Amino acid sequence: MSLLRIRNLSVDFATASGKFRAVDGVDQDVNTGEILAIVGESGSGKSVSMLAMMGLLPWTATVTADEMSFDGHDLLTIGKRERRRVVGKDLAMIFQEPMSSLNPCFTVGWQIKETLRVHLGLSRKACHARAVELFEQVGIPDPERRLSAFPHQMSGGMNQRVMIAMAIACKPKLLIADEPTTALDVTIQAQILDLLTSLRDDNGMGLVLITHDMGVVAETAERVSVQYAGQKIEEQPVLPLFQSPHHPYTAALLDALPERATEKHLPTIPGMVPGQFDRPAGCLFSPRCKFANSKCKAEQPAPQGPELGHARCFYPLNTDERIAS
Amino acid sequence: MLNYVLSRLLTFVPTFFGVTLISFAFIRVLPGDPIIVMAGERGVSQERYDQLAAQFGFDRPMYVQFWDYFTGVLQGDLGNSFVTKKPVWDEFFTLFPATLELSLCAMVLAIVLGLPAGVIAAVNRGKFFDRALMSTALVGYSMPIFWWALLLIIVFSGNLGWTPVSGRIDLLYYFPDPTGFMLIDSLASGQKGAFWSAIRHLILPTIVLGTIPLAVIARQTRSAMLEVLGEDYVRTARAKGMSPARINSIHALRNALIPVITVIGLSVGTLLAGAILTETIFSWPGIGKWMVDSIFRRDYPVVQGGLLLIAVMVMIVNLTVDMLYGLINPKIRKR
Structure with missing residues (x-):
């Protein structure tokens, strides 16, 4: 059985001018250790489907699905408390804008240690040691000093590394990367993608890469799902997709x-x-x-x-x- | 940081001069003559009038009078009251603790109730609690202070008899007041019931004075929280699996506090203005009541000196608020 299994997922947003269907009958499977890319234009519902799965959509959204399960948890019926135990621990997500996705009022060290403390209940000392280790793992130089820096004192690339370190802090089984490189410049993009693939190799986690960049897809993904206007319109392994799109x-x-x-x-x-x-x-x-x-x-x-x-x-x-x- | 404080202090110079000039001009623009007021019903002869005018310096040109006053102020001399003949400076600081005590209590009330109310309203946006709270806040904000005060006195002091009508403490208590703060002094005196009496006297004035800041803080907190709750980092916190209580009270509130602190700082000005009315209604022996009495007596030195000191207080509070920004918002701290 696959790690993540979604059947017939639909998301409707209540807007002032009526219902808007952002995701329309999408099926998705991700296996342990696999890299799935979801591609599509802006507004094709690629982020929304994953946010729905994480339970991160605002209250205006209605989520319906025939099946939505992750690692033995039924995400459709799961309680709020139970979901919080899974989300952020086994199921993690990183976002498009690293600069605005980190809280400007707290040091990056505080933000990463919070995850460790809440999910793993580590002691102060253990939290610190693990945070340093994670920063090293994602390639942040001088981690001891960086832990006490605020997000605005670091570059976008460094902040995205912090986001990644935070996401992999509890060794998640599935990491969802929502356009992780869109806000970064090209050389940093390549570094971040390399980092994500190497983390997948080391930790054996599944990786969902949401992107609109076919170059990123070709370089990183193993299987590709193409979305258009909320529907999944095609899915193939990466090579056949590039050779013979249907x-x-x-x-x-x-x-x-x-x-x-x-x-x-x-x-x-x-x-x-x-x-x-x-x-x-x-x-x-x-x-x-x-x-x-x-x-x-x-x-x-x-x-x-x-x-x-x-x-x-x-x-x-x-x-x-x-x-x- | 030191440079920042110094540069801010430098901007005080023109403000200080302006306030001195305005407070000096303000009381003199008002109709009425202090000498006539002092003379009372029997009036005063022209001869005696001229003599007094010369004594107070009213016979000299206005700009000379102002220059005299301003150079005095720079040397820490605010002049003596026409009525009590005591230095304005001494009178101010005898009465100021009473006002400070009342204002602090009102501010604490406004913050302790306003912040959580705003947060809860934002989190439950559009629901019953939010609507009820925001309409109440609007009513509180638009209510005239004097009317609200009289209403409370009629109900709680008159009909129910729960609280005293005026003053700071019951007349049967008497003790030295080294700090000028009734709560501290009554506690220090060790007299039975004195502290409780001081608290009972504080309740209504505190509510009256705290109502407007409370409404402003609640509404500002709500709108700041609503804005912050839509930010990316709040979504990140939720993606980290943090509980809503933790997200609201730590991740979001810390960011929402920045505009709220501004409002709290600005409320201090409103608070001192409100204190004038509140103190008059409750016969609270603070600078508000002192200022009002002095305006009626056309006691020029007291009014201009009092205004100046109040303005300086507000300026100091605003500087403190600017320092607080740095504590809460690290982006400002490092600049």
Whole structure:
């Protein structure tokens, strides 16, 4: 059985202008020691689905699912107190903006020791020793001194390392990294990704990498799940996905990579992700899809089988027949 | 830090001069003549009037009078009261402990009730407690102090007879007052019932004076907490599995305190202004009542000196608040 198992997860937000469905029937599995990347544009519901699983959404959100379990805990029925014992310990998360995700009023040492004290009940001395050890593990130089620094006294990259150290403090079984490198510059990005993969190798934890950067996906992930407008539209291991994407959206995303561009102008996907009021009746991608026909615009496609990457499309690309024709 | 304090002290110079000038001008702009007031119903002859005017220096040009006063102030001489002939400085510091005691109690009341109320309201946003509390706070804020005071006196002193109507302590107690703080002195005197009497006298004035700061602090805490609760680091704390109580009272409140401290500092000015009314209503022998009495007597040195000293108090409090920022917000500390 997989470490994390989600079936038919939907999240609705109550807004002033009615309900907005941010996540729509998403399935997700993560195994121990595996790196899953969830990719998609802004607003495709990739963070929201993971926040829903952690129980971190604001009260305006309604979460429904057929199944949502982590490491033997049923996250749908779990009590608040019970959830707090799992979240932050076995199930940890790091966020996009390291600068604003750390509390400006407390030293980073205080913030990491708090996790250790609350979850593991370590003594003052043990907390300190473990905090130093963690800082060393995530590559923060001079950890003894850094422990008493405030977030604003350190760089974004260092702060993200602190966030990571905090997240792995209790040796979690699953780490969710929500766009961990978006706010950092390119050289630091590579360092942070290397750090995450090496931590996965050392601790044997599962890693969910939420990103919109295909480069990050190619470099780090083992399995990729593509989300669009709240739906999971395709899922494949990383190599086949890059070689033969089945959903036209995935194909268009890959075409838009500068590294792959062959023409003078970078290909783009016309239009925007549908919002609350312009959700199409049929396939959600149909207004922007160059292959869409009247059927696509009228009916919602069901996911295809695993051989076609569960693609939510009536006419998946790179099938054998298409290659033949 | 020392540089910061010094630079802040430097900005006091123009403020201090301005306050001296305004308080000097303010009392003289008011209609009424101190000599006529002093003379009372029988009036005064023109001859005697001129003699007194020369004695107080009213016959000289206004700017000379001001210069005299200002150079006196710089040497720590605020002049003597027209009425009691005692130095303003001495009178102020005899009465100031009474005002300070009342203001401190009111402030403690406002903070002790206002902070938690604001936090609870923010956490339960939109629910019954939040709405009830915020409307109550609005009523408290808009209530005229004198009316509120009279209402409380009628109910609790008049109808129920629970609290005394005025003064600081029952007349049957008499003891030396080395500190000027009735609570401390009554306790130190060791007289049975004196401390309890002092407390009973404090209750109503404290409530009256503390109401507006209480309302302001509660509302400010609520809005600051609401803002902070939406911050990323609060989500981080929840992702760390911290309990809501811990997140609200430690992670969020510490950040929300920064704007609240500002409001508390600013309330001190309101508090001293409110003290004038409260002290008058409850016959509280503090500087508020002293100032009001002096205005009616056109006691120029007392009014201008008292105003100046109150302004200096407010300036010192504001400086203290700025120092407190540094304690709470490390970003300011290191700059």
